Amino acid sequence: xxxxxLSVEAGExxxxxxxxxxxxxxxxxxxxxxxxxxxxxxxxEGKPLERKGFxxxxxxxxxxxxxxxxxxxxxxxxRECWNPDEELLQRMGIEKSWMTRWPIELSGGELQRFCxxxxxxxETKFLICDEISAMLDVITQAxxxxxxxxxxxxxxxxxxxxxxxxxxxxxxCSRMVDLEEINHExxxx
Numbered sequence: 075x076x077x078x079x080l081s082v083e084a085g086e087x088x089x090x091x092x093x094x095x096x097x098x099x100x101x102x103x104x105x106x107x108x109x110x111x112x113x114x115x116x117x118x119e120g121k122p123l124e125r126k127g128f129x130x131x132x133x134x135x136x137x138x139x140x141x142x143x144x145x146x147x148x149x150x151x152x153r154e155c156w157n158p159d160e161e162l163l164q165r166m167g168i169e170k171s172w173m174t175r176w177p178i179e180l181s182g183g184e185l186q187r188f189c190x191x192x193x194x195x196x197e198t199k200f201l202i203c204d205e206i207s208a209m210l211d212v213i214t215q216a217x218x219x220x221x222x223x224x225x226x227x228x229x230x231x232x233x234x235x236x237x238x239x240x241x242x243x244x245x246x247c248s249r250m251v252d253l254e255e256i257n258h259e260x261x262x263x
Contacts, residue, residue: 080105080251084199085230087223089243092253098236101253102204105234106133118200128155130199134206138185142177149173152188156195165221166191183214190218194225200232208239219246 080101082088092098103109105116107125116123123131135141142151152158152173166187177185186206193201203222207215223246226233237243243250 089247089250132193133202136205138189
């Protein structure tokens with residue numbers, strides 16, 4: 075993939091769709107600042123995105139087990155970034171008894187809830203959701219998306235939803251971008 079131009083405004087929810095192997099996850103890594111683009115740049119509020127300290131752009135991936143330290147208990151993992159309030163934890167369906175567990179002791183949906191709560195800190199302004207519900211049951215998917223939609227609406231956060239599921243994209247996003255159809259440089263506003 076090259077020459078992509080993509081802008082997402084504050085409070086906007088945009089779906090990025092395309093077939094497997096077209097570069098959706100690579101683009102997500104570049105936009106989150108985890109990968110360096112071959113050329114061009116990622117802009118945040120008109121300036122190059124930097125990942126020093128806590129970055130306003132946060133990414134949630136499909137495999138929550140890859141985002142946590144397996145040697146830490148869940149409370150330490152959760153509080154690594156910030157101390158979420160009890161109301162958010164309750165809305166996320168995170169039970170207090172889970173705090174003393176190891177990541178391997180949680181289901182995929184339970185672990186994904188922790189990962190989402192962990193990145194919803196007060197400094198987060200933009201979310202990249204890369205196939206976050208693809209491996210979850212339908213009920214857990216609906217609960218997680220409802221919470222994310224409420225949070226992004228309440229906080230006027232931008233959100234890029236990367237998915238193969240066009241029905242999901244149409245339900246949760248106001249705009250859909252097909253990677254096979256766009257060409258130019260990458261920028262996130």
